[in-house]
Amino acid sequence: MPTVTMTVNGRAVSGEAEPRTLLVQFLRDTLGLTGTHIGCDTSQCGACVVHLDGLSVKSCSMLAVQAEGAAVTTIEGLSNGELQPMQAAFREHHGLQCGFCTPGMVMSAIDLVNQNPTPSEHDIREWLDGNICRCTGYHNIVKAIKAGAEAMAAGGKR
Amino acid sequence: MYSFAYHRPVSAAEAEALAAKAGEARFLAGGMTLLPAMKLRLAQPTDLIDLARLGDLRGIKVSGSEVRIGAMTLHAAVAASAEVKRAIPALAHCAGVIGDPQVRNRGTLGGSLANNDPAADYPAAVLGLNATVHTSRRTIPADSFFRGLFETALEPGELITAVSFPIPERAAYEKFRHPASRYAVVGVFVARTGGGVRVAVTGAGPCAFRATQLEQALAKNFSPDALKGIKISADGLNSDIHAAADYRAHLIGVMARRAVAAIA
Numbered sequence: 001m002p003t004v005t006m007t008v009n010g011r012a013v014s015g016e017a018e019p020r021t022l023l024v025q026f027l028r029d030t031l032g033l034t035g036t037h038i039g040c041d042t043s044q045c046g047a048c049v050v051h052l053d054g055l056s057v058k059s060c061s062m063l064a065v066q067a068e069g070a071a072v073t074t075i076e077g078l079s080n081g082e083l084q085p086m087q088a089a090f091r092e093h094h095g096l097q098c099g100f101c102t103p104g105m106v107m108s109a110i111d112l113v114n115q116n117p118t119p120s121e122h123d124i125r126e127w128l129d130g131n132i133c134r135c136t137g138y139h140n141i142v143k144a145i146k147a148g149a150e151a152m153a154a155g156g157k158r
Numbered sequence: 159m160y161s162f163a164y165h166r167p168v169s170a171a172e173a174e175a176l177a178a179k180a181g182e183a184r185f186l187a188g189g190m191t192l193l194p195a196m197k198l199r200l201a202q203p204t205d206l207i208d209l210a211r212l213g214d215l216r217g218i219k220v221s222g223s224e225v226r227i228g229a230m231t232l233h234a235a236v237a238a239s240a241e242v243k244r245a246i247p248a249l250a251h252c253a254g255v256i257g258d259p260q261v262r263n264r265g266t267l268g269g270s271l272a273n274n275d276p277a278a279d280y281p282a283a284v285l286g287l288n289a290t291v292h293t294s295r296r297t298i299p300a301d302s303f304f305r306g307l308f309e310t311a312l313e314p315g316e317l318i319t320a321v322s323f324p325i326p327e328r329a330a331y332e333k334f335r336h337p338a339s340r341y342a343v344v345g346v347f348v349a350r351t352g353g354g355v356r357v358a359v360t361g362a363g364p365c366a367f368r369a370t371q372l373e374q375a376l377a378k379n380f381s382p383d384a385l386k387g388i389k390i391s392a393d394g395l396n397s398d399i400h401a402a403a404d405y406r407a408h409l410i411g412v413m414a415r416r417a418v419a420a421i422a
């Protein structure tokens with residue numbers, strides 16, 4: 001089996017992976033980072049969103065070998081003891097109910113804010129095309145992302 | 159997913175040679191179509207040839223008369239490109255309404271064209287702008303590239319390297335998005351150039367096609383009114399759970415009028 005090497009949450013990691021191993025399986029099963037979820041089999045739900053070299057991607061629709069040499073950030077890589085501002089905003093604004101979609105929502109939201117530091121409600125709703133939530137009706141997620149963006153702009157950005 | 163052999167060539171020639179040697183090879187670009195299909199076991203290649211290290215296939219070049227985009231250029235890069243926005247804003251818009259942000263962060267121009275999904279967006283832009291598809295073996299004009307349902311003029315093992323889009327006077331793309339999948343139920347790309355008017359339709363038939371009836375009407379009078387009253391035949395159009403053929407025929411007229419209104 002080939003060995004795959006990448007940087008995950010700032011740490012150099014390597015592990016064995018068959019070519020058909022998905023990045024999400026490598027993160028969850030090989031590295032034990034189970035914060036990244038698998039919510040569908042059709043590349044549509046966004047529960048598995050991580051950052052690959054700074055861009056949000058669906059880790060269920062990528063092979064681990066495609067991430068060779070890349071820098072991956074998962075939900076576990078955001079906080080350093082204290083919640084990252086976007087995470088804190090999701091808690092504060094109750095941007096979740098069951099929580100299953102939340103890691104993907106947060107990772108996706110941070111990519112949005114990195115590209116567009118002051119997103120409007122419309123921008124946020126458009127951006128969430130690839131993140132499905134079955135509980136909240138999105139309303140509080142949108143509020144949380146707006147507040148998270150403001151908090152990141154105010155200096156908590158990472 | 160069934161197992162396969164994975165290759166990571168560094169040149170187009172190496173990629174082609176690997177494809178020629180393998181049992182059933184597939185190129186891997188963004189993987190946004192191929193990997194989901196493999197997960198569902200709808201595709202079972204013996205060999206995947208990853209194009210990610212073919213740096214020459216990535217990038218955007220705007221010259222006086224054309225925009226040339228490498229096959230491995232991400233949808234997100236085209237959508238965000240200031241140069242593309244300046245030269246052909248409709249092309250940047252088209253890339254920006256594909257799927258969702260994460261699909262646009264991986265999916266590529268070459269992958270979209272090679273796949274030729276009947277509901278894909280880029281084929282409408284390629285056909286509407288009368289673009290040229292460059293491959294490892296030849297150049298293929300848009301009018302002869304799209305052959306049918308998921309069928310193109312590409313030969314086995316032939317690699318798309320870039321697409322060049324002539325810069326039109328004005329162009330617009332209007333898409334009626336499927337609310338869940340984001341694919342085009344119907345999309346219409348209208349381009350006005352020195353040479354005339356081209357209207358390309360996606361989502362409605364087995365693959366993108368030109369609406370010559372609408373082109374002729376617009377050549378005489380480039381205004382949404384010129385399209386009023388033209389009845390588009392539903393013959394041969396797609397019918398599925400999302401939309402019946404006659405509804406798609408109706409949408410072609412609606413989307414075309416919106417596109418023309420945006421640039422008339």
Ligand SMILES: Cc1cc2nc3c(=O)[nH]c(=O)nc-3n(C[C@H](O)[C@H](O)[C@H](O)COP(=O)(O)OP(=O)(O)OC[C@H]3O[C@@H](n4cnc5c(N)ncnc54)[C@H](O)[C@@H]3O)c2cc1C
Nearest residue numbers: 185187188189190191192257265266268269278279318340
């Ligand atoms: C949730 C979701 C929503 C989507 N919504 C839309 C949408 O609204 N509109 C739309 O147009 N598309 C949509 N797509 C598809 C997306 O645009 C894909 O990126 C695209 O169809 C395929 O590009 P890729 O780079 O991912 O190709 P891959 O999946 O890697 O490859 C697709 C096919 O093309 C071949 N191929 C790839 N590159 C080349 C090349 N350079 N030369 C020759 N052959 C090549 C591969 O062998 C394979 O057969 C969606 C996808 C998903 C998962």
